[in-house]
Amino acid sequence: MMADATRPILQLRNVSKIYKSKGSLFRGSSRDVVALNRLSLDIHKGEIFGLVGESGSGKTTAGRLVVSLEETTYGRIFLDSREVTGLKGGALKAFRRKIQMIFQDPYQSLNPQRSIYDTVSEPLKIHRMGKPSERKDRVRDALKSVGLSPPDDFLFRYPHQLSGGQRQRVAIARAMVLNPEFVIADEPTSMLDASISAQIFNILLAMRKNFGVTQMFITHSLAAARYLCDRIAVIYRGNLMEIGPAEEVIRNPMHPYTQALIDAVPKFGHSKDARRYGTLLARNHEVREDSGCIFYPRCAVAEADPCPRKQPGLTGVGPGHLVACFRQGSAEIIASPLADIAVEGI
Amino acid sequence: MPLLEVDNISIGYHTRRGYLKAVEGVSFVLEEGQSLGLVGESGCGKTTIGMALMGLLPPNGSVSKGRILLEGKNILTMSDEEKRRIRWRKMAMIFQAAMNALNPVQRVGNQIAEAILVHYPSLEKEAALAQVEGLFDLVGIPRERITDYPHQYSGGMRQRAVIAMALSCRPKMIIADEPTTALDVIVQDQILEEVKALQREFHIGIIFISHDISIVADMCHQIGVMYAGQLVEFGPWRAVFETPAHPYTKALLASFPTLTGKKSDLMPIPGETPNLTRPPVGCRFHDRCPAAQAFCRTTLPQWVDMDSGHRALCCRC
Numbered sequence: 001m002m003a004d005a006t007r008p009i010l011q012l013r014n015v016s017k018i019y020k021s022k023g024s025l026f027r028g029s030s031r032d033v034v035a036l037n038r039l040s041l042d043i044h045k046g047e048i049f050g051l052v053g054e055s056g057s058g059k060t061t062a063g064r065l066v067v068s069l070e071e072t073t074y075g076r077i078f079l080d081s082r083e084v085t086g087l088k089g090g091a092l093k094a095f096r097r098k099i100q101m102i103f104q105d106p107y108q109s110l111n112p113q114r115s116i117y118d119t120v121s122e123p124l125k126i127h128r129m130g131k132p133s134e135r136k137d138r139v140r141d142a143l144k145s146v147g148l149s150p151p152d153d154f155l156f157r158y159p160h161q162l163s164g165g166q167r168q169r170v171a172i173a174r175a176m177v178l179n180p181e182f183v184i185a186d187e188p189t190s191m192l193d194a195s196i197s198a199q200i201f202n203i204l205l206a207m208r209k210n211f212g213v214t215q216m217f218i219t220h221s222l223a224a225a226r227y228l229c230d231r232i233a234v235i236y237r238g239n240l241m242e243i244g245p246a247e248e249v250i251r252n253p254m255h256p257y258t259q260a261l262i263d264a265v266p267k268f269g270h271s272k273d274a275r276r277y278g279t280l281l282a283r284n285h286e287v288r289e290d291s292g293c294i295f296y297p298r299c300a301v302a303e304a305d306p307c308p309r310k311q312p313g314l315t316g317v318g319p320g321h322l323v324a325c326f327r328q329g330s331a332e333i334i335a336s337p338l339a340d341i342a343v344e345g346i
Numbered sequence: 347m348p349l350l351e352v353d354n355i356s357i358g359y360h361t362r363r364g365y366l367k368a369v370e371g372v373s374f375v376l377e378e379g380q381s382l383g384l385v386g387e388s389g390c391g392k393t394t395i396g397m398a399l400m401g402l403l404p405p406n407g408s409v410s411k412g413r414i415l416l417e418g419k420n421i422l423t424m425s426d427e428e429k430r431r432i433r434w435r436k437m438a439m440i441f442q443a444a445m446n447a448l449n450p451v452q453r454v455g456n457q458i459a460e461a462i463l464v465h466y467p468s469l470e471k472e473a474a475l476a477q478v479e480g481l482f483d484l485v486g487i488p489r490e491r492i493t494d495y496p497h498q499y500s501g502g503m504r505q506r507a508v509i510a511m512a513l514s515c516r517p518k519m520i521i522a523d524e525p526t527t528a529l530d531v532i533v534q535d536q537i538l539e540e541v542k543a544l545q546r547e548f549h550i551g552i553i554f555i556s557h558d559i560s561i562v563a564d565m566c567h568q569i570g571v572m573y574a575g576q577l578v579e580f581g582p583w584r585a586v587f588e589t590p591a592h593p594y595t596k597a598l599l600a601s602f603p604t605l606t607g608k609k610s611d612l613m614p615i616p617g618e619t620p621n622l623t624r625p626p627v628g629c630r631f632h633d634r635c636p637a638a639q640a641f642c643r644t645t646l647p648q649w650v651d652m653d654s655g656h657r658a659l660c661c662r663c
Binding site: 054055163164165193194195196197198199201202220221222223224226227247250260261262263264265266267268269270280 | 387388501530531532534535538557558559560561563564583584587597598601602603604605606609612613614615616618
């Protein structure tokens with residue numbers, strides 16, 4: 001099933017999340033933590049979109065903002081062209097039927113006191129979907145779709161009786177039982193072995209193929225993103241660095257940070273042959289202020305001007321391929337977190 | 347004489363659900379200055395072997411069979427005092443997630459100095475701290491951080507501090523158990539490069555335990571693949587990676603997504619690992635093996651030797 005490029009199902013516009021330090025009277029004080037800085041992107045219906053970053057990149061925060069587990073500080077989010085920023089009450093509940101999340105830790109995301117049946121049927125109960133007699137069938141279908149067959153073997157087990165991989169499948173079944181339009185998977189396999197992770201990846205692909213579910217896959221692994229995703233966005237310290245078709249970004253990375261990530265990925269014994277970019281400094285640049293490109297302190301190919309003083313916006317470097325880097329021709333962003341800048345067609 | 351010889355080791359744990367045979371009949375050799383990667387998924391026994399080598403098995407675990415020879419002497423028959431002397435001086439360990447190895451209420455410099463003073467009691471504290479400064483230079487921690495507490499360090503720095511501690515008594519061998527699992531990929535890459543350089547400079551033998559075969563390929567001369575407590579394949583890294591013989595090794599390699607090369611379907615391994623309180627009579631991988639025959643269920647597999655030290659435990663190779 002091809003992604004429908006003309007229909008963005010999810011849109012983020014200048015989404016920012018700032019955690020204020022206690023006792024700070026002024027906005028933007030240097031002790032505030034900017035977890036996400038003006039993130040804007042579109043996700044197309046039916047695609048699997050990868051958000052790739054290391055710890056502290058803001059990728060998990062982005063996922064939590066999209067499902068409304070946290071509130072945005074600035075910016076707006078749209079699902080199916082309807083604004084969903086700051087939804088509350090009944091509207092939020094209706095929204096939650098359409099968009100679900102799968103979390104990283106299968107040992108913490110399932111209530112240990114609930115049977116598998118109770119866990120997977122809970123969304124149906126909350127949203128009052130289906131008669132109780134129908135619910136069992138829907139749970140069975142959900143379990144079958146994630147490979148927990150025969151489902152009756154699992155209905156009345158408890159999480160502690162399942163392996164990590166099985167628990168994660170239950171978490172996916174729970175997310176899917178409402179037939180959502182959009183699922184966010186936040187590092188769903190980072191606590192699982194490789195062979196089990198591969199099972200989960202294939203389930204996510206089958207979900208798209210069989211149910212047309214659009215997905216955002218949050219990960220630190222470029223290799224996993226390459227396998228699963230149509231397009232990826234690379235994020236660093238809350239800022240979007242590069243975005244484009246997955247294969248293209250990985251084969252032809254344009255941002256020095258993306259290049260540094262690719263350099264760092266272990267290459268199955270071929271590291272010496274493969275190292276190409278060398279864009280990371282051994283010792284960081286000194287920075288005197290908070291202005292300037294967020295990657296400047298570590299950038300070995302930065303220019304003396306304007307990299308330390310101005311923030312680069314996104315600029316096109318190929319079909320659907322954008323990068324935030326002055327060396328690639330980015331223009332400066334005029335910083336104003338309250339401005340609702342309309343960004344067309346990302 | 348090899349630096350380390352593990353000779354037909356079996357290790358088990360007494361658990362409430364029965365006696366768990368965590369490691370069964372494992373043998374391998376580590377030469378001086380060489381690195382050996384022990385690769386496998388959860389429950390394969392690789393960490394248990396690391397613990398047994400350091401004499402750090404928990405109270406319910408014990409070596410039931412076999413010998414561990416460090417420079418020719420069996421460490422399993424040593425007295426506690428002898429074991430204490432070799433631990434850290436001959437053989438040091440780097441654990442997963444450095445947070446477990448550093449005392450949170452003691453300054454980092456002092457912790458490492460203490461480790462030195464325990465093994466070199468005639469040294470003065472100032473001399474020990476001077477050595478710590480030298481170690482910090484080696485592992486890339488700025489000297490002024492010597493008086494900080496662990497919580498003031500980043501994850502990468504803490505791991506470097508743990509490496510410094512492992513090097514502090516100039517061991518001949520280091521056992522590194524998932525030393526970079528908790529770190530981001532860029533920091534991981536830096537640390538692995540540093541470990542490789544230190545190994546070359548000080549001619550240290552390393553046993554590198556990891557579930558991540560992509561790292562192990564970059565780091566190690568030899569690879570041992572473990573499954574359900576047994577070593578199933580062993581040999582020079584290139585042979586194991588490019589011409590894997592055991593079906594599990596092949597399946598494991600096929601389940602890792604890669605960044606380069608042709609993008610192919612990931613092949614997950616169906617099923618689950620066996621219950622080691624009641625291990626299978628025959629081959630432990632038979633129920634998940636795409637090449638299994640009827641006799642694999644009941645026949646113990648034998649080692650098959652391929653060339654230049656490459657071997658696999660399989661009836662079908």
